[in-house]
Amino acid sequence: MQTYKGHYDVCRGLYTGKKDDSKYSSLYDLVIDENILELNEIYYSTIEKLSKKIANKLDHDQGCYSDGQAIRLNEWRDIEEVSELAEIIMPQIEEKIFHSNLAVEFVHPYRNLHSAPVESSWKWHYDDCPKEFLKLFVYLNEVTEENGCLQVLQEPNKEFYVIESSRIGPQHRGAPQRPQKYQASRVPEEVIQETVNRGGSIYNLTGAPGKYALFTPNMAHRATIPKQGTNPRDLIVFFLRPCISERKYISEKTHSYIPERNVKMYPLD
Numbered sequence: 001m002q003t004y005k006g007h008y009d010v011c012r013g014l015y016t017g018k019k020d021d022s023k024y025s026s027l028y029d030l031v032i033d034e035n036i037l038e039l040n041e042i043y044y045s046t047i048e049k050l051s052k053k054i055a056n057k058l059d060h061d062q063g064c065y066s067d068g069q070a071i072r073l074n075e076w077r078d079i080e081e082v083s084e085l086a087e088i089i090m091p092q093i094e095e096k097i098f099h100s101n102l103a104v105e106f107v108h109p110y111r112n113l114h115s116a117p118v119e120s121s122w123k124w125h126y127d128d129c130p131k132e133f134l135k136l137f138v139y140l141n142e143v144t145e146e147n148g149c150l151q152v153l154q155e156p157n158k159e160f161y162v163i164e165s166s167r168i169g170p171q172h173r174g175a176p177q178r179p180q181k182y183q184a185s186r187v188p189e190e191v192i193q194e195t196v197n198r199g200g201s202i203y204n205l206t207g208a209p210g211k212y213a214l215f216t217p218n219m220a221h222r223a224t225i226p227k228q229g230t231n232p233r234d235l236i237v238f239f240l241r242p243c244i245s246e247r248k249y250i251s252e253k254t255h256s257y258i259p260e261r262n263v264k265m266y267p268l269d
Contacts, residue, residue, distance in 0.1 A: 003175050004170075027098050027099075030097055034212065034213050036093075054076070076107060076109055103242075104249045112233045126162075127218060129216075135215060139235050142208055143205075145206060147230035149224055151203065152205065154203045
């Protein structure tokens with residue numbers, strides 16, 4: 001196996017779990033979905049507890065660091081609700097979308113900063129991840145257009161603008177790589193403006209605590225800076241990828257921010 005696709009094919013072939021392909025025959029079919037999960041009172045109770053614990057650590061700078069754009073919680077492993085939330089969500093994503101076992105490669109809780117400079121994730125970009133890598137955003141507080149919501153570029157036909165990844169497989173395995181469509185995976189402002197001029201729009205992902213979105217990080221998107229006087233967005237992000245064998249969703253193999261790793265690739269297990 002040299003490529004991410006080859007790895008995913010093997011993962012699907014070995015999968016023995018439940019499979020529901022009524023909406024998605026594979027993860028390649030998904031661009032963004034805000035309604036695929038079946039949620040209940042346990043989910044929202046878990047979100048409430050998780051929100052309070054993460055907010056407390058962010059408020060008191062416990063196991064956190066700031067990179068000028070966000071306060072990032074690196075030490076989240078003592079919060080049992082992270083694992084509890086994963087146990088609610090991930091089996092559904094395996095069954096409904098991946099049709100394979102999945103691994104939670106990274107967990108990133110953070111809070112947007114009011115004073116963030118407009119750079120990095122706060123500019124229009126795509127992540128240039130393997131096509132087989134998905135992200136799950138879960139909001140932990142009320143998120144509006146004022147306090148730092150995610151924005152996504154929507155084309156005139158209401159589909160979302162997805163850019164092909166340059167990453168065919170891990171470079172150390174000898175897989176070929178494509179050239180990036182946009183340098184440093186930054187989507188030029190003229191591309192955004194031209195899309196809007198043709199009848200496209202900017203889609204704002206807003207919602208109450210527990211609001212989620214599962215999406216390919218290769219669609220054009222950006223974070224926004226919360227306005228002064230608002231409570232900035234708190235969220236937790238799960239990075240999901242196929243894996244061959246069933247494993248605990250949150251384990252020692254699930255990475256945080258530090259030690260720093262490349263979040264735009266993953267190992268072929």
